[in-house]
Amino acid sequence: MEGGVSVITIHATISKELVTQARTRLVPWTSRGAGVVINDLLTRDLDENVYLKILPQLVDTALRTKTVISLGACFRSANIFDSCDNVQRSEINWQLKLATEIKRAGVGVIIETPGHAKPSDIRKIAQMFKGCQYPIMPLGPISDLLRYVYPEPIFPLERYVDLNTR
Numbered sequence: 001m002e003g004g005v006s007v008i009t010i011h012a013t014i015s016k017e018l019v020t021q022a023r024t025r026l027v028p029w030t031s032r033g034a035g036v037v038i039n040d041l042l043t044r045d046l047d048e049n050v051y052l053k054i055l056p057q058l059v060d061t062a063l064r065t066k067t068v069i070s071l072g073a074c075f076r077s078a079n080i081f082d083s084c085d086n087v088q089r090s091e092i093n094w095q096l097k098l099a100t101e102i103k104r105a106g107v108g109v110i111i112e113t114p115g116h117a118k119p120s121d122i123r124k125i126a127q128m129f130k131g132c133q134y135p136i137m138p139l140g141p142i143s144d145l146l147r148y149v150y151p152e153p154i155f156p157l158e159r160y161v162d163l164n165t166r
Contacts, residue, residue: 002065009070009112010058011037012051013094018075022087027078030115034074055098059105068108071095076115076139083117084124092128099134115140 011034019038022028029035041049051058062069075091077083095111102109111134114125129136 002061005065005067007068007070007110008058008062009033009072010051010055011072011074012049012055012098013071013091014038014041014049014051014074016041018087018090021090022075025077025082025085025087027082029075030078031072031074031076033072037074059102059107062102062107063105068110069102070110070112070137071098071102073112073115073139076113077117078115080116080118080121083115084121088114088125089128092125096128096132096134103134110135110137112137112139114138 011031014034014037019028019042029038037049037051040046058069061067073091073095075087077085077088082088092111092113095113099109099111111129111132113136117125117140
């Protein structure tokens, strides 16, 4: 962030509980970055993942350097069969909670989600973000998610991030 990075993605929603729950899925987790954090968490038998441990310092540095924090989707569904399951819903709720804390500290925040989903799950996932005040970076083929959450056809990132400060 010190060298002019404008956005940093962190995988702060990983816990042993979600990892255990995710193991029952067809594809437990899809994010390569999350895989590194999961490996660290399990190999070193940590109580919390490294990003949660250093989150206060990350937020302070992001505030000072005007860097946006993007909350990575560790457990986004890699297929339509795992979509909108308890693991994904838990992660989304956690992302919303973390986003509120980060934004309260004065730092811009983006939520990455949702991955692949059955058509019947798209509306359910979108409803979880109803009233959300943070930009959503859709991952997977669900570009229609934004249509359900935001009335504008193109999401105006500049509403949440001052693009002139870079």
